[in-house]
Amino acid sequence: MKKFLSKLPVMIVLLVLAVAVLGLYIGMLARPVSYGMTYAYSETISEEDATLDTPAGTTVSVEFEIVSDERAYMTMGTYSGIEMQEIKTGVWIIRNGDKIAFIVEGMTEEEYRQGVDALKANEEEWNAFWENGDNSAMIVTDVNAFKMTMPAEPGEEPVSMTCTGAIVFAVIMGVVEVALIAFAVISTIFFVKAKKQPQTEQEVEAQA
Numbered sequence: 001m002k003k004f005l006s007k008l009p010v011m012i013v014l015l016v017l018a019v020a021v022l023g024l025y026i027g028m029l030a031r032p033v034s035y036g037m038t039y040a041y042s043e044t045i046s047e048e049d050a051t052l053d054t055p056a057g058t059t060v061s062v063e064f065e066i067v068s069d070e071r072a073y074m075t076m077g078t079y080s081g082i083e084m085q086e087i088k089t090g091v092w093i094i095r096n097g098d099k100i101a102f103i104v105e106g107m108t109e110e111e112y113r114q115g116v117d118a119l120k121a122n123e124e125e126w127n128a129f130w131e132n133g134d135n136s137a138m139i140v141t142d143v144n145a146f147k148m149t150m151p152a153e154p155g156e157e158p159v160s161m162t163c164t165g166a167i168v169f170a171v172i173m174g175v176v177e178v179a180l181i182a183f184a185v186i187s188t189i190f191f192v193k194a195k196k197q198p199q200t201e202q203e204v205e206a207q208a
Helices: 008-030 109-121 123-132 164-196 199-207
Strands: 038-044 059-066 071-079 084-096 099-103 138-143 147-150 159-162
Touching (some): 008 164, 038 147, 059 159, 099 123, 109 123
Antiparallel strands (some): 038 059, 038 159, 059 071, 071 084, 099 138, 138 147
C-alpha cells in the first residue's frame, strides 16, 4: 500500500478527487433546494384533533417533491393502521432565493406565467409578497437543501418538512470526502519521503 500511495500519478489523482468532491459537497450543502428529492412531514392524530374523517391514531403525511423552480408534486396520505390512502397532485410554485410560494389554486400554464409576470412587473408588490405573501391562493415557505418550513397558524408552531435523502447523501459524501483527504495527505507524505530517499534505496524497493 505504501509503495502504491507513494507514486506521483496516484497522489495527483487523489488530490484532484479530493478537491472535486469537496466542491461538489460544498455546493450541495449551500444549494437552496434539493431538486428531485422529497421533503416530508407526518404526524399521528391525537384524541383532541380527531375528526370523523381522521380518527385518533391515524397517521397523516405530506410530501413535496420540487422538480424545478416552477413545478412541484404534493402527496397527501393517511394511514389508519389498515390501509394507506394517497393523493398526488402537481402544483405550480415560484422560487425567490430561499423562499418558495406554492400556488394551491388550480391554474393553467398560461395563467401561471401571466400571474408571475404581473407580480414581477411591480417591484414593490413583488417584495411585499415575499414578506407577507400568505393568502388563500398561495403559501410561502422557507426552504434549504435539508428542510422546508411551512407557515404556522396564529398561536401554533411552524411545521418543518425534512429532506431525508439530502441528509443521508450529505453524510455519505462527508465520509467519502474525509477518506479522500486522508489518503491524499498520506500519499503526498509518502511521495515526498520517497523523493528524499537515496537513489540506490529506491532501486532496491523497485526490485522488491
